[in-house]
Amino acid sequence: MLYRDWLAAMTREMKYSKSIIYWLGNAVLSGSLLCGISVAMAQNAIPLPKATLVPVQPWRYTSPDLTTISRDSVELGSADRTLRPEYLSQMGYVEEEYLISGTANVYDWGGDGKLTIKTPNAPYESRIRIRRPKDPAKFSGAVVVEIPNGARRFDWDMMYGYLADEIIRRGDGWVAITPPPATPGLKTFDPVRYKDISFANPNPGACPTAGDQEEGLRWDMYSQVAALIKHGGAGEPFAGFRVQAAYLTTQGGDVVTYMNVFHPQAKLAGGKFAYDGYLSKQPGGVGRLNQCGAALPKGDSRNQIRNTGVPVIAVIAQGEMIPTLAAQRPDSDEPNDKFRLYEVAGGSHLDKFAYDPFVSMGDAAKAGNLQGTPEFPFAGRCTPEIQLIDYPVMPFVYHAVLNHLDNWARKGVAPPHADRIQLKDADTPRASVVTDQYGNAVGGIRTFWVDDPTVKFTQNSTGPGPCVELGHSVPLSWQKLEAIHGDYKTYVGKASASLDKSVKEGWITKADADKMKAALAAGTAGN
Numbered sequence: 001m002l003y004r005d006w007l008a009a010m011t012r013e014m015k016y017s018k019s020i021i022y023w024l025g026n027a028v029l030s031g032s033l034l035c036g037i038s039v040a041m042a043q044n045a046i047p048l049p050k051a052t053l054v055p056v057q058p059w060r061y062t063s064p065d066l067t068t069i070s071r072d073s074v075e076l077g078s079a080d081r082t083l084r085p086e087y088l089s090q091m092g093y094v095e096e097e098y099l100i101s102g103t104a105n106v107y108d109w110g111g112d113g114k115l116t117i118k119t120p121n122a123p124y125e126s127r128i129r130i131r132r133p134k135d136p137a138k139f140s141g142a143v144v145v146e147i148p149n150g151a152r153r154f155d156w157d158m159m160y161g162y163l164a165d166e167i168i169r170r171g172d173g174w175v176a177i178t179p180p181p182a183t184p185g186l187k188t189f190d191p192v193r194y195k196d197i198s199f200a201n202p203n204p205g206a207c208p209t210a211g212d213q214e215e216g217l218r219w220d221m222y223s224q225v226a227a228l229i230k231h232g233g234a235g236e237p238f239a240g241f242r243v244q245a246a247y248l249t250t251q252g253g254d255v256v257t258y259m260n261v262f263h264p265q266a267k268l269a270g271g272k273f274a275y276d277g278y279l280s281k282q283p284g285g286v287g288r289l290n291q292c293g294a295a296l297p298k299g300d301s302r303n304q305i306r307n308t309g310v311p312v313i314a315v316i317a318q319g320e321m322i323p324t325l326a327a328q329r330p331d332s333d334e335p336n337d338k339f340r341l342y343e344v345a346g347g348s349h350l351d352k353f354a355y356d357p358f359v360s361m362g363d364a365a366k367a368g369n370l371q372g373t374p375e376f377p378f379a380g381r382c383t384p385e386i387q388l389i390d391y392p393v394m395p396f397v398y399h400a401v402l403n404h405l406d407n408w409a410r411k412g413v414a415p416p417h418a419d420r421i422q423l424k425d426a427d428t429p430r431a432s433v434v435t436d437q438y439g440n441a442v443g444g445i446r447t448f449w450v451d452d453p454t455v456k457f458t459q460n461s462t463g464p465g466p467c468v469e470l471g472h473s474v475p476l477s478w479q480k481l482e483a484i485h486g487d488y489k490t491y492v493g494k495a496s497a498s499l500d501k502s503v504k505e506g507w508i509t510k511a512d513a514d515k516m517k518a519a520l521a522a523g524t525a526g527n
Contacts, residue, residue: 045269046227049102051128051236054193076189076367077129077148077155077176077359083374084356091168094134098237099196100228101125104220106202107261107289113302115261118290122202124217126183127194128225129155130237132173141244142406143173143229145275147222147254154185154367157357159249159281159398164357166399169511170406173238177225179254180215185367207292216290222248222258223266226274245276245409247402253287255280256327259308261289277311277409279401282320282349283327304329311338311408313401313415317347317394318441319459319471321421321433331417338408343421344397345444346457348471351389382463386472389457393449396512403509416506419443438476445507448498452491454481492520 057071075097079086088095106119133139144167148155155178160167167174178186178197186194201214226246232238248255259278266274285303286296296303303326305312316324321343332339355377364370364377371379376388404415421444422434434442439457440450450457455473462468476484485491496517502508 046223046266046274047102048228048231049100049221049224051098051100051228053235054097054099073190073193075129076186076363077157079131081360081363082356083358083360083377086164088131092134092138093131093168096130096237098128098130099125100128100221100225102221102224104217106214106216107219108293109289119202122214122217123198123200124221125196125198126178126221127186127197128178128237129176130173132238132241133171136241138171139173139241140171141242142170142410143175143238143243143246144402145175145177145226145229145246145248147179147248147250148176148182149251150179150181152185152364152369153182154189154359154364154369155182158251158354159279161353161356162395162398163402165395166402166509170402173229173241173243175225175229175237177222179218180213183213185369188368189363189366201291210292214291216293218254219258219262219289223262223274226266227268230268245406246274247277247279247405247409248275249279249281251281252284256283256285256305257287257289259312260286260302260305263308273310275310277405278308278313279405280305280312280314282316282324283314284324285326298326305339307337309336311405313340313342313405315398315401316341316343317349317459318343318345318421318433318444319348319469321423321441322431325426325431328420333414338414340404340415340417341420342397342401342418343441343444344394345421345441345446346450347394347397348389348457348459349469350466351394351471353392353395355388378465380464380467382461382467382470386461386470389471389473391449391455391473393447396447396508397445399509399512400507404506418445418507447502447507448495452485452494452498488523495520
């Protein structure tokens with residue numbers, strides 16, 4: 001193969017099949033007596049929300065010549081209507097949508113810094129989306145529960161984009177819980193299907209900026225959904241499936257806030273925690289607990305992830321290092337503080353894989369927030385224009401991390417420790433990542449993409465909006481490739497050896513390594 005051919009192959013698009021507990025439960029107390037009561041004073045098991053399956057609308061012809069078919073009502077975010085459509089039935093999976101409803105408390109911080117109930121028993125209604133094996137015998141017993149990003153005012157299943165291939169390979173379940181910021185787009189998309197979804201503010205005059213939606217109702221909802229999927233009663237999600245573990249994930253704030261503030265008291269009737277582990281992307285500090293509240297100040301000890309009693313793995317890409325310095329802490333194997341922090345050299349905050357599960361352009365328009373193109377779904381383009389990174393540096397690491405989290409939670413097998421990325425002036429405002437000549441961080445989790453480079457990764461781009469968070473790659477010239485690696489056959493040998501090393505160290509699964517080796521051997525780099 002000529003180096004020009006190799007370069008083209010290596011840079012083509014890679015298409016991988018890729019209430020807090022209701023502490024006041026049944027107590028008959030007036031709202032005035034409940035307000036401000038310390039959460040620790042009354043603990044009962046998490047109540048189950050009501051779950052109503054939304055029927056799948058059959059396809060039907062909508063033109064006289066029988067050439068156009070459509071459905072009157074469809075789920076926003078279904079796997080077959082995304083930028084990288086997935087046809088789950090062909091993979092032995094089913095997809096369902098449920099409306100869920102219940103009551104939740106609104107919480108706040110007391111004067112002593114402890115959690116209190118500000119407003120009790122306020123009604124809410126949201127939705128959850130389920131993806132699971134059709135055959136219970138093929139179910140792994142683990143469910144990944146994701147809180148989608150609501151930045152576009154509808155669900156953005158960012159973590160599913162990184163984890164989907166491994167979730168399906170393992171036979172895991174996946175549940176997405178629509179949070180308050182993602183509800184406006186639902187109602188715009190289909191005001192009939194989603195008419196009852198509501199996080200209505202139970203206390204409109206609580207503060208000068210109080211709106212008609214109370215985001216603080218989400219915390220009890222997250223606990224209740226975990227209880228629901230583990231219950232598995234008739235007519236409920238996962239009925240007939242034995243859910244042994246549920247792992248909560250999202251990017252940033254909600255997972256850290258939930259695990260630090262609400263997890264310690266969120267227990268099922270048998271005393272076990274609602275969630276059995278956490279996977280946090282780009283962990284930050286604790287956010288505000290309600291719409292009138294404020295985030296904890298920097299340096300507040302409540303921001304630090306500690307003593308959850310279940311395994312926690314936090315993953316930080318190279319491009320996320322500086323904004324997450326406050327989250328850095330030592331690993332721990334203590335029974336009540338199982339923690340790992342993994343920093344990934346060459347990884348970007350956002351790449352193509354984060355946008356694979358984004359809703360289609362047509363559905364985004366119908367939801368009231370169409371931006372860009374399928375290849376670059378943003379309103380403003382970077383300068384110079386870029387393509388999102390399509391090398392699966394972060395997906396491959398996340399696949400391995402999911403297995404580590406599950407083995408730690410269910411089998412007690414502690415995951416490996418990783419070197420940290422080296423920083424310059426770490427304790428100053430001038431903190432920066434120490435990089436090599438190709439722009440890759442020194443230290444951290446290493447993969448063959450950074451140790452045997454064919455491109456130069458850049459974690460930030462110039463331009464409007466989110467460009468600063470978007471990484472891109474610049475192919476090395478074929479002369480440079482020849483100087484570094486010799487011929488292509490030699491490169492394949494080096495890359496294969498590096499993949500074997502990553503598998504042995506626990507940073508890439510054997511399945512992913514075998515997939516990449518086959519692509520390299522064929523000269524297709526994953527195409």
